[in-house]
Amino acid sequence: MQARALVARNLRRLRVRRGLSQENLAVDAGIDRTYVSRIERGLENPTVGLLEQIADALDAKIVEFFSLPNPAEPPPK
Amino acid sequence: MQARALVARNLRRLRVRRGLSQENLAVDAGIDRTYVSRIERGLENPTVGLLEQIADALDAKIVEFFSLPNPAEPPPK
DNA sequence: TCAAGAATGGGACTATAGTCCGTGGTTTAA
DNA sequence: TTAAACCACGGACTATAGTCCCATTCTTGA
Numbered sequence: 001m002q003a004r005a006l007v008a009r010n011l012r013r014l015r016v017r018r019g020l021s022q023e024n025l026a027v028d029a030g031i032d033r034t035y036v037s038r039i040e041r042g043l044e045n046p047t048v049g050l051l052e053q054i055a056d057a058l059d060a061k062i063v064e065f066f067s068l069p070n071p072a073e074p075p076p077k
Numbered sequence: 078m079q080a081r082a083l084v085a086r087n088l089r090r091l092r093v094r095r096g097l098s099q100e101n102l103a104v105d106a107g108i109d110r111t112y113v114s115r116i117e118r119g120l121e122n123p124t125v126g127l128l129e130q131i132a133d134a135l136d137a138k139i140v141e142f143f144s145l146p147n148p149a150e151p152p153p154k
Numbered sequence: 155t156c157a158a159g160a161a162t163g164g165g166a167c168t169a170t171a172g173t174c175c176g177t178g179g180t181t182t183a184a
Numbered sequence: 185t186t187a188a189a190c191c192a193c194g195g196a197c198t199a200t201a202g203t204c205c206c207a208t209t210c211t212t213g214a
Contacts, residue, residue, distance in 0.1 A: 003129040003139055021190060032173050037191065047171070047201075049122040052080040062080055063143045098160060109203050114162060124171075124201070 007051070007065045008042040014058050014065075015040075029057035084128070084142045085119035091135050091142075092117075106134035 015025050015036075022040070026033040030053060038044045048062070055062045092102050092113075099117070103110040107130060115121045123131075125139070132139045 003125045007125060023190075033191095034174085034193085035172060037193085038172095041192080045124045045126040045171075047122045047124050048080045048084060048128070050172080051125070061143075063140050066138075066140045066143070100160080110161095111163085111204085112202060115202095118162080122201070127202080 002042075003066065004045060005042045006068070007046070008040050010065045010067070011036075011054065012040045014060050018058060020058075025054070025057055029053045079119075080143065081122060082119045083145070084123070085117050087142045087144070088113075088131065089117045091137050095135060097135075102131070102134055106130045 015022070018025075020028070022036040023033050026036045029036075031050065035044065035046075036054075039046055051062050051065055055065070092099070095102075097105070099113040100110045103113045106113075108127065112121065112123075113131075116123055128139050128142055132142070
């Protein structure tokens with residue numbers, strides 16, 4: 001999987017899980033609102049410094065942007 | 078630890094372990110020779126796309142750039 | 155010593171990361 | 185209906201990632 005797409009998925013996943021809007025996250029991370037949107041759509045190629053800012057704002061670690069999300073819920077018995 | 082410094086240490090560690098010079102790695106990754114040097118010295122803020130190219134050339138994964146290296150050899154008995 | 159490979163360093167340049175401002179679409183609540 | 189919150193999307197702009205070229209230093213081996 002492409003790193004960019006992986007970051008896109010994981011960022012959205014982590015942000016939504018925290019209950020943050022793109023705008024609120026952008027403010028917390030000190031970056032531009034539209035850029036969050038573009039990263040989540042896989043349109044951008046962010047720097048590690050920027051990922052670090054976002055990770056801090058999400059109280060997450062950078063590696064979480066590069067790990068594969070669990071494919072699905074384990075089927076209920 | 079700063080992400081940039083972490084990447085610097087891990088890149089050098091992985092490259093040296095592979096027995097590659099900065100120049101050979103740069104050629105394999107399709108990037109500029111001097112840029113490898115600057116990343117390893119923590120002077121640059123690379124993009125995820127570039128890290129991916131380097132990781133591929135090293136036959137490593139991006140997450141390895143962000144994990145803490147083992148602090149030391151376990152002391153021989 | 156000398157040569158040659160490895161790394162650092164800088165300056166000028168080009169490509170693109172990242173900002174800023176605005177528009178419009180969708181959904182939900184009043 | 186309207187307001188408000190969220191998000192996709194575009195264009196123009198500025199900052200910086202990344203290249204290219206050249207010189208210098210430091211090892212290490214012959």
